[in-house]
Amino acid sequence: MSSPTATLLISCPDQRGLVAKIANFIYSNGGNIIHADQHTDFAAGLFLTRIEWQLEGFNLPRDLIGPAFNAIAQPLQANWQLQFSDTVPRIAIWVSRQNHCLYDLIWRQQSGELAAEIPLVISNHSQMERSPNSSTLTTITFQSPPKPKLSKKPNS
Numbered sequence: 001m002s003s004p005t006a007t008l009l010i011s012c013p014d015q016r017g018l019v020a021k022i023a024n025f026i027y028s029n030g031g032n033i034i035h036a037d038q039h040t041d042f043a044a045g046l047f048l049t050r051i052e053w054q055l056e057g058f059n060l061p062r063d064l065i066g067p068a069f070n071a072i073a074q075p076l077q078a079n080w081q082l083q084f085s086d087t088v089p090r091i092a093i094w095v096s097r098q099n100h101c102l103y104d105l106i107w108r109q110q111s112g113e114l115a116a117e118i119p120l121v122i123s124n125h126s127q128m129e130r131s132p133n134s135s136t137l138t139t140i141t142f143q144s145p146p147k148p149k150l151s152k153k154p155n156s
Helices: 018-028 062-076 099-112
Strands: 005-013 032-041 046-054 079-083 090-095 117-124 139-143
Touching: 005 062, 018 032, 018 046, 018 062, 062 079, 062 099, 090 099, 099 117
Parallel strands: 090 117, 117 139
Antiparallel strands: 005 046, 005 079, 032 046
């Protein structure tokens, strides 16, 4: 497995020096930028960027990266998210009567192509829980979505 990385997704009002400020934060903390994309929406006056760097050799521990970057982000009026490449997301899958899509996603997850934990499948078709390949679904909880309560209006 490659070394873990951190990724910042940032949007803020466009202004001069944004790329330099963000890159300098990473550089001054010993980071090595491996991907950087940026876009300016001139009509909205909005700057958007995604920047990824290697955590190996980075001087800040993970729990301090966010607070340290926030000190830069607040004066820029930036909205931002920090993600780490080795964090496995937990996802739920909504599925209809056709089970082939569900099985494809589960196969991809089990083969390592889809890096996610799938603890829950939601379907309004009870046969999904009794599918022939249910042995591959032993660690997944099936749940039906809540039924809407329809109130009867007087005079209807």
